[in-house]
Amino acid sequence: MIDNRCARTRAMTQSLISDHAGEAETDFLIYTGNFCGYCRALKSLWDQRDLTYTEYNMDEYDGMRMLIVRETHHRTVPVVFDLRGHEPMFIGGFDETNRLLSR
Secondary structure (H helix, E strand, O other), X not given: OHHHHHHHHHHHHHHHHHHHXXXXXXXXXXXEOOOOHHHHHHHHHHHHOOOXXXXXXXXXXXXXXXXXXHXXXXXXXXXXXXXXXXXXXXXXXXXXXXXXXXX
8 A cells, every 4th residue: 555655646746747847848947945055056057058947946835845855866955857858857956957067
């Protein structure tokens, strides 16, 4: 029964991320939190490079943080997905995104 619940939660999370990515029409999808300096720095980095992003503040959506952490295993914000390919690609946080853009 626990495995069935985990599978349902994972499917729900994948669907949530997929829905957000499908609606975005931007280069990146970012999940943020209140008072996050790395989130502000990342958005500034994208603005400097004329890259677009769609933001969801996890502090404004009850339960979203738990779902995103469960899917990505990334416990801090920002949580970043690259939407420039055929499928949303999980990148990580600020450091990983900065490395990706520095190539």
